[in-house]
Amino acid sequence: xxxxxxxxxxxxxxxxxxxxxxxxxxxxxxxxxxxxxxxxxxxxxxxxxxxxxxxxxxxxxxxxxxxxxxxxxxxxxxxxxxxxxxxxxx
Numbered sequence: 001x002x003x004x005x006x007x008x009x010x011x012x013x014x015x016x017x018x019x020x021x022x023x024x025x026x027x028x029x030x031x032x033x034x035x036x037x038x039x040x041x042x043x044x045x046x047x048x049x050x051x052x053x054x055x056x057x058x059x060x061x062x063x064x065x066x067x068x069x070x071x072x073x074x075x076x077x078x079x080x081x082x083x084x085x086x087x088x089x090x
Contacts, residue, residue, distance in 0.1 A: 020041070022040060024038070025037070035048065045080050049083070061090075069081075069083075
C-alpha cells in the first residue's frame with residue numbers, strides 16, 4: 001500500500017484534511033452498495049463515498065479524509081461534490 005505522501009504526490013488534485021467535524025451523515029442502498037453522503041462543518045459541498053456494508057452514523061464525529069473535487073449532473077445541472085478516497089475517524 002502506498003504511503004500518504006506518495007498518494008498526495010501522485011495525485012495533485014487529491015486533498016488531505018484532518019479533524020473535520022461531521023454535521024450530517026446519510027446512508028442509502030443503491031444496488032449492492034451503500035452510498036454515503038457526509039456534510040462537514042464549514043463546507044457547503046457534500047462529500048460522497050461508497051461502502052459494501054452499512055456503517056454506524058458519523059454525525060458529530062471528527063474524521064480524517066482524502067478527497068478530490070468533481071462534478072455531478074442532476075436534472076441537467078452540474079453540482080460540485082467531493083469524492084472521498086479514504087475516510088477514518090480521528
